[in-house]
Amino acid sequence: MGRDDSSAVVAQLTSASAAVNSSVQTSLGTNEYPQAMISADQTLPCANGGSVAVAGDLSGDLDAGATGSYSLDLMTTFADCALGTGLVVNGAPYLTTTGTLSFQAGTLTAGAIAYSGAFTASGDTCNIDVTIKLAAGAHPTFSATGTVCGSTVKVNQ
Numbered sequence: 001m002g003r004d005d006s007s008a009v010v011a012q013l014t015s016a017s018a019a020v021n022s023s024v025q026t027s028l029g030t031n032e033y034p035q036a037m038i039s040a041d042q043t044l045p046c047a048n049g050g051s052v053a054v055a056g057d058l059s060g061d062l063d064a065g066a067t068g069s070y071s072l073d074l075m076t077t078f079a080d081c082a083l084g085t086g087l088v089v090n091g092a093p094y095l096t097t098t099g100t101l102s103f104q105a106g107t108l109t110a111g112a113i114a115y116s117g118a119f120t121a122s123g124d125t126c127n128i129d130v131t132i133k134l135a136a137g138a139h140p141t142f143s144a145t146g147t148v149c150g151s152t153v154k155v156n157q
Contacts, residue, residue, distance in 0.1 A: 008083040009148055013095075013115055013130070016044055016052045016076060036060060040074060050080035050088065056097070066106035072099050078119055092118040092125050099132075109136045115146075124149070 036059060043053040056074030074097040078089040099113035111134040118127050126149035135141045144155040 008085050008087060009089060009119070009121075009126075009128070012046060012052060012078075012081060012083060012089070013076065013132075016042075016054050038070070040072075046078075046081035046083060046089075048082035048084045050078070050082050052081050053077045053079065054097070058101070062103060067104050069100055069102045072097065072101065072113070074098075076115070087121050090120045092120045095119065095128060107136070108134070110134060121149075126150075 038058045038060075039056075040058060041053075041055045043051050045051055054074055054076050056072065058070040058072045058074075060068060060070030062068035062070070076095040076097055077091040077093070079091070081089040083089065095115050095117035097113060097115050099111060101111040101113075102109050111132075113132045113134075115128055115130045115132075118125050120126070128146070128148050130144055130146035130148060130153055132142070132144045142155070142157045144153055146153050
């Protein structure tokens with residue numbers, strides 16, 4: 001696996017995280033009072049077939065205006081997830097996802113998410129240790145740093 005493959009895996013993880021964040025924001029917006037615990041259980045399609053599943057819990061301390069933070073503890077599992085680079089990813093057996101998401105009036109303002117564990121691709125087992133940081137506002141930022149299969153990942157947007 002090369003650097004481009006590592007980037008494709010991080011992009012798929014980021015996409016799954018965005019879907020979970022969207023689910024959390026929907027839950028915050030549809031409940032009269034913010035929930036102390038939100039369970040996530042979503043299976044999403046990968047770019048060219050297969051799927052990525054995200055399951056676990058988000059627990060938080062938000063006020064009635066949905067301002068505060070959530071801590072997350074999730075499991076991400078790939079199942080024949082084709083990323084369009086010829087790479088097909090599976091769990092080995094899964095990745096753990098931990099982090100914190102901060103909200104202001106139900107809108108994500110900042111977050112830090114760490115992925116660790118392993119997956120298989122092209123017959124190889126690859127370790128992953130990646131941290132993603134998000135900041136919303138007038139000038140939103142996104143960064144991802146760490147390693148995927150021994151390749152360094154560093155993205156700043």
